[in-house]
Amino acid sequence: MSVLVYIDHTDGEIKKSSLEAASYGAKLASQLGVAAHGLVLGTVSTDLSALGKQGIQKVHQVKNDSLNQFDPGQQATMIAEAVGSLGATVVVLSNNVTGKALAPRLSARLKAGLVAGAVALPDTSNGFVVKKAVFSGKAFAQVEVTSPVKIISLTPNAFSVSNGDGSAEVAEINLTVPAAKIKVTGINKIKGQIPLSEAELVVSGGRGLKGPENWGMIEELADLLGAATACSRPVADSHWRPHHEHVGQTGGAVAPNLYFAVGISGAIQHLAGVNRSKVIVVINKDPEAPFFKAADYGIVGDAFEVMPKIIDSVKKLKGK
Amino acid sequence: MKILVCISKTPDTTAKIAFTDNNKKFATDGVQWIINPYDEWYALVRAIELKEKDPATVLHLVNVGGAENDAIIRKALALGGDEAIRVNIESQDSFTIASQIAQVAKEGGYDLVFTGKETIDYNGSSIGGMVAELLDLPYVSLATKLELEGSNVKLTREIEGGEETVETSLPLVVSAQKGMAEQRIPNMKGIMGARTKPLKVVEPVAVEALTSIAGFELPPAKAGVKLVPADNPEELVRLLHEEAKVI
Numbered sequence: 170m171s172v173l174v175y176i177d178h179t180d181g182e183i184k185k186s187s188l189e190a191a192s193y194g195a196k197l198a199s200q201l202g203v204a205a206h207g208l209v210l211g212t213v214s215t216d217l218s219a220l221g222k223q224g225i226q227k228v229h230q231v232k233n234d235s236l237n238q239f240d241p242g243q244q245a246t247m248i249a250e251a252v253g254s255l256g257a258t259v260v261v262l263s264n265n266v267t268g269k270a271l272a273p274r275l276s277a278r279l280k281a282g283l284v285a286g287a288v289a290l291p292d293t294s295n296g297f298v299v300k301k302a303v304f305s306g307k308a309f310a311q312v313e314v315t316s317p318v319k320i321i322s323l324t325p326n327a328f329s330v331s332n333g334d335g336s337a338e339v340a341e342i343n344l345t346v347p348a349a350k351i352k353v354t355g356i357n358k359i360k361g362q363i364p365l366s367e368a369e370l371v372v373s374g375g376r377g378l379k380g381p382e383n384w385g386m387i388e389e390l391a392d393l394l395g396a397a398t399a400c401s402r403p404v405a406d407s408h409w410r411p412h413h414e415h416v417g418q419t420g421g422a423v424a425p426n427l428y429f430a431v432g433i434s435g436a437i438q439h440l441a442g443v444n445r446s447k448v449i450v451v452i453n454k455d456p457e458a459p460f461f462k463a464a465d466y467g468i469v470g471d472a473f474e475v476m477p478k479i480i481d482s483v484k485k486l487k488g489k
Numbered sequence: 490m491k492i493l494v495c496i497s498k499t500p501d502t503t504a505k506i507a508f509t510d511n512n513k514k515f516a517t518d519g520v521q522w523i524i525n526p527y528d529e530w531y532a533l534v535r536a537i538e539l540k541e542k543d544p545a546t547v548l549h550l551v552n553v554g555g556a557e558n559d560a561i562i563r564k565a566l567a568l569g570g571d572e573a574i575r576v577n578i579e580s581q582d583s584f585t586i587a588s589q590i591a592q593v594a595k596e597g598g599y600d601l602v603f604t605g606k607e608t609i610d611y612n613g614s615s616i617g618g619m620v621a622e623l624l625d626l627p628y629v630s631l632a633t634k635l636e637l638e639g640s641n642v643k644l645t646r647e648i649e650g651g652e653e654t655v656e657t658s659l660p661l662v663v664s665a666q667k668g669m670a671e672q673r674i675p676n677m678k679g680i681m682g683a684r685t686k687p688l689k690v691v692e693p694v695a696v697e698a699l700t701s702i703a704g705f706e707l708p709p710a711k712a713g714v715k716l717v718p719a720d721n722p723e724e725l726v727r728l729l730h731e732e733a734k735v736i
């Protein structure tokens with residue numbers, strides 16, 4: 170019996186969201202008194218034994234470059250085979266873009282119940298019950314998994330990466346590689362930017378900023394903090410900012426340690442995408458803006474006056 | 490070309506989220522229901538656009554649920570589509586729902602099955618992937634663009650920090666999100682026409698659920714905002730550094 174963690178990677182590096190999944194999987198394995206294994210499909214340039222730091226005991230790898238191009242059908246088939254041969258009873262993935270495609274396929278293939286977007290370790294005192302966010306972050310559900318094999322996809326940034334000093338055994342595993350049915354023909358990544366879904370800090374702007382020409386202060390603060398940038402829906406709809414920055418009910422959902430909102434009213438649909446942030450800061454000139462009700466810290470003031478001072482003060486803090 | 494679009498019914502985005510029955514059930518009293526925005530704005534509208542390009546395209550909608558869902562299904566038909574199929578079963582877990590949709594898709598021999606990227610109530614992002622697996626079809630999730638060239642399909646899908654273009658072939662399952670199409674408002678002709686479009690009710694196949702909801706809870710209320718005077722923003726930075734310890 171074991172917990173098997175699917176380790177997702179990009180550009181030769183393990184994704185941070187997968188390190189979270191590995192840490193979660195290892196904690197769950199010790200809770201259940203079973204071994205924690207990792208599965209890597211494709212090739213990476215990092216040393217996989219380092220996954221021992223997250224508590225993984227053994228990493229199984231299929232070293233095949235073609236698997237770096239993602240076909241969820243192909244990979245789900247391979248993971249299912251690994252689950253069988255390794256005797257895994259729980260599979261843990263990140264609920265990142267890859268996990269969202271893989272976990273449901275794997276669930277249907279193995280007839281294994283899926284908790285998509287878990288935010289905490291399972292309660293195994295009576296059955297197998299996992300907490301997940303529902304209603305776009307406005308509530309949580311306790312989901313009971315009743316099938317023998319269970320699949321958990323972990324919400325990014327909901328579980329911290331453990332950093333012990335273990336070292337994992339790394340071995341190649343022999344799995345059938347089915348033909349890929351999806352061919353990747355091009356990749357368009359915004360270089361040097363932190364992906365919003367993985368960001369620990371997010372600086373976000375709304376229609377209160379008046380126009381795209383005023384985003385310099387958002388970008389400058391984000392740069393100084395090492396934060397990703399986001400925006401409200403009308404900002405993306407007006408093409409002031411790219412679509413992938415749109416957060417909220419109909420855009421991306423984020424759960425960073427800090428969500429710093431400037432000139433955003435805090436409509437319920439916007440909050441739906443950001444209300445799981447650990448700390449929310451709101452800068453808005455309207456004291457009645459609904460966002461203040463969801464905020465931890467705030468300044469009632471004009472962003473154009475306040476932001477330059479905040480930027481100066483962060484510069485001092487960072488010694489720049 | 491035959492397209493099937495999955496339509497889910499969700500509470501309106503402004504609905505008050507509360508629970509009854511010892512926190513075991515979502516409190517539906519006074520809740521306005523809408524078509525799940527991802528299904529409506531992106532999956533359905535893109536499918537309608539494909540039919541507008543090639544009028545020979547057959548476009549069907551599918552919903553899993555009881556008769557109380559018919560109003561939402563008619564709303565979707567007002568935007569477009571030739572007919573709708575409702576599988577008559579109270580929706581349970583995503584696997585039972587996906588199994589019903591897979592059955593409809595199999596029987597109808599569709600070339601393209603569209604879902605939205607997730608529902609705004611259970612946020613599972615699961616139906617498309619499950620349907621694809623049950624039908625043994627390729628699956629492109631979180632897609633922002635889709636173009637057909639014969640039976641070849643070119644898509645763009647989200648990756649962390651960007652997007653990638655992919656190619657595959659029909660039959661195919663796709664989950665759609667922002668970028669795929671623009672929201673449309675149904676016109677009078679559509680609304681009138683929707684009343685007479687066929688809405689077929691079919692009985693479910695027997696499937697055992699793999700999960701169940703043991704209970705709900707609301708997030709703990711926030712302690713309240715700590716306001717910093719506008720003439721002293723430095724204090725905000727100090728608090729974030731020393732008190733919240735996030736920067």
Ligand SMILES: Cc1cc2nc3c(=O)[nH]c(=O)nc-3n(C[C@H](O)[C@H](O)[C@H](O)COP(=O)(O)OP(=O)(O)OC[C@H]3O[C@@H](n4cnc5c(N)ncnc54)[C@H](O)[C@@H]3O)c2cc1C
Pocket residue numbers: 374375376377378400401402403404415416417418419420431432433434435436437438439442452453454455458470471472473502526
């Ligand atoms: C079905 C549906 C889904 C939706 N999904 C989303 C979603 O996913 N994400 C989303 O964001 N929205 C969504 N919306 C839209 C949402 O309801 C709001 O309209 C939107 O979030 C408002 O964006 P905003 O706060 O940037 O703009 P506004 O509402 O225009 O607010 C601007 C704010 O800036 C403040 N301001 C103005 N000038 C200054 C200044 N100089 N300094 C400081 N503050 C200033 C104002 O006081 C105001 O509070 C959705 C709506 C619907 C109906």
